[in-house]
Amino acid sequence: MRFLIPITALFLICASCARQDRHADYVLEWKGDGLKVTLKVNTPLDTVRFTYASDNGGQKDQMSWFQDFAVDRGSVSIDSASRTLTIVPRRNQAEFSYVVRCTLPEGYGSPGGCLMDVFRPDIDGDMLFSRTENIFAVPVDDEDMPVTVEWASTPPYPVFCMYNPGKGTDRFQGVAGDIAWSVMAGDPLLTVDTVMVGGRKHYLVTALRKEADLNKKQLKEYFHSFYGTISDFWGDAYSGPYSMLFFPFRNNTWEATGNGFTNGFFSRYDATADTILTINRRDLFTHEIGHKWLNNGPVWFPEGFNEMQTAYQLVASGLDDPSYFASYFNHALSGLFHNPYRNVPDEEAEEKFWEDGDYIWLLYWRGFSYAFHLCGVYEKETGHPNAWKPIMEAVKPFIDDFTAEKFLTAMASLMDKERLQKDYEKYILQGADFDFFPEDMPSGCRIVRNSEGVPRLEITDEAAFAKHFQ
Numbered sequence: 422m423r424f425l426i427p428i429t430a431l432f433l434i435c436a437s438c439a440r441q442d443r444h445a446d447y448v449l450e451w452k453g454d455g456l457k458v459t460l461k462v463n464t465p466l467d468t469v470r471f472t473y474a475s476d477n478g479g480q481k482d483q484m485s486w487f488q489d490f491a492v493d494r495g496s497v498s499i500d501s502a503s504r505t506l507t508i509v510p511r512r513n514q515a516e517f518s519y520v521v522r523c524t525l526p527e528g529y530g531s532p533g534g535c536l537m538d539v540f541r542p543d544i545d546g547d548m549l550f551s552r553t554e555n556i557f558a559v560p561v562d563d564e565d566m567p568v569t570v571e572w573a574s575t576p577p578y579p580v581f582c583m584y585n586p587g588k589g590t591d592r593f594q595g596v597a598g599d600i601a602w603s604v605m606a607g608d609p610l611l612t613v614d615t616v617m618v619g620g621r622k623h624y625l626v627t628a629l630r631k632e633a634d635l636n637k638k639q640l641k642e643y644f645h646s647f648y649g650t651i652s653d654f655w656g657d658a659y660s661g662p663y664s665m666l667f668f669p670f671r672n673n674t675w676e677a678t679g680n681g682f683t684n685g686f687f688s689r690y691d692a693t694a695d696t697i698l699t700i701n702r703r704d705l706f707t708h709e710i711g712h713k714w715l716n717n718g719p720v721w722f723p724e725g726f727n728e729m730q731t732a733y734q735l736v737a738s739g740l741d742d743p744s745y746f747a748s749y750f751n752h753a754l755s756g757l758f759h760n761p762y763r764n765v766p767d768e769e770a771e772e773k774f775w776e777d778g779d780y781i782w783l784l785y786w787r788g789f790s791y792a793f794h795l796c797g798v799y800e801k802e803t804g805h806p807n808a809w810k811p812i813m814e815a816v817k818p819f820i821d822d823f824t825a826e827k828f829l830t831a832m833a834s835l836m837d838k839e840r841l842q843k844d845y846e847k848y849i850l851q852g853a854d855f856d857f858f859p860e861d862m863p864s865g866c867r868i869v870r871n872s873e874g875v876p877r878l879e880i881t882d883e884a885a886f887a888k889h890f891q
């Protein structure tokens with residue numbers, strides 16, 4: 422017994438030293454036409470793996486913008502297919518560098534429309550825009566690894582880093598998870614304004630070509646009224662600063678597209694636009710803010726249920742009236758009905774998600790329809806018209822680690838379990854058409870079909886329908 426104590430103590434001391442020793446330090450250097458990243462890795466391990474970029478947006482050519490690779494310490498082998506760097510450190514340290522260089526050509530088009538323009542970096546003397554997974558190689562399965570980011574030299578224009586909000590290119594210290602899914606943007610016209618909501622500072626980042634004062638005013642007002650409402654709904658309100666980044670496309674006239682993260686969102690839009698806050702863009706921003714909460718699990722949930730949340734919150738926050746919910750839902754119903762893949766099983770649709778825009782929208786609209794269906798079933802069983810709230814409250818405990826199994830278990834406490842399982846298999850897994858039986862409808866509305874069979878939501882009792890949002 423007496424011998425065991427010092428041995429155990431020794432082991433514990435070593436283990437904690439080893440944990441403390443591991444870190445990754447990134448130094449960024451502006452090269453005029455690209456961003457040089459020097460990565461110094463400290464690790465007690467014999468090998469450690471990092472991953473570069475993702476296949477989001479259906480990208481397959483990420484390694485083409487990963488250039489001028491050089492190793493100073495240790496050795497690094499790269500598997501281009503999985504974009505994984507396997508590092509064998511020398512005396513617990515490795516150091517290597519690479520340059521991220523990618524500019525979208527004039528008139529660039531892609532199978533996913535504007536999607537690839539959003540996921541690809543766009544870096545040169547006039548503009549810096551990149552999702553951070555395209556800049557930083559990040560440790561595989563080690564979101565807690567301590568990291569620092571320093572800029573040895575910066576572009577000749579202001580830069581905003583969503584992981585370091587309000588601090589520009591100042592030194593950042595955090596963990597790998599902070600920088601793995603984020604965005605950085607720079608532009609000669611870039612401005613950073615603060616918006617106070619709930620006594621906390623949030624950031625409005627724009628690079629406006631037109632009507633700067635008017636656009637900023639409208640965006641601030643929108644954020645102020647909407648963010649307060651949705652934060653109150655989730656009850657976790659104003660934790661940390663939230664950043665909204667509105668950035669013009671260089672050579673794309675898409676109205677807008679966006680991406681939501683837990684601490685902010687970005688939207689890229691048609692640079693020729695006079696007014697940023699059109700109805701379509703407002704709805705897009707609302708959807709992206711919604712991803713702060715709904716951002717995990719099979720696509721039908723973070724996208725489809727987030728569409729339901731978008732339509733619901735636009736009404737609940739007073740930005741629009743209940744009839745707008747109906748028109749928003751009808752757009753989805755019509756899109757779903759006319760989708761060539763509308764009866765494709767969930768597994769196949771998830772697999773082919775980035776292959777074709779129709780697969781993408783299929784899962785948004787199928788999930789939205791399913792959420793609407795569940796609200797009706799909940800109201801039928803409990804008599805409570807505002808079904809969305811208890812449904813979201815039931816998923817809240819596992820919102821960051823969402824699985825279909827957990828979801829079904831949580832929903833089974835709100836409604837008939839057998840019915841729930843049967844409907845999930847039918848409408849989500851198998852992709853059958855939604856029946857929208859009259860007896861399952863939320864109160865104050867019904868589904869009507871035109872001669873082609875396209876379903877449409879019709880409000881039959883405005884006062885009863887409005888109760889769903891109160």
Ligand SMILES: [Zn+2]
Binds near residue numbers: 708
């Ligand atoms: Zn989304």
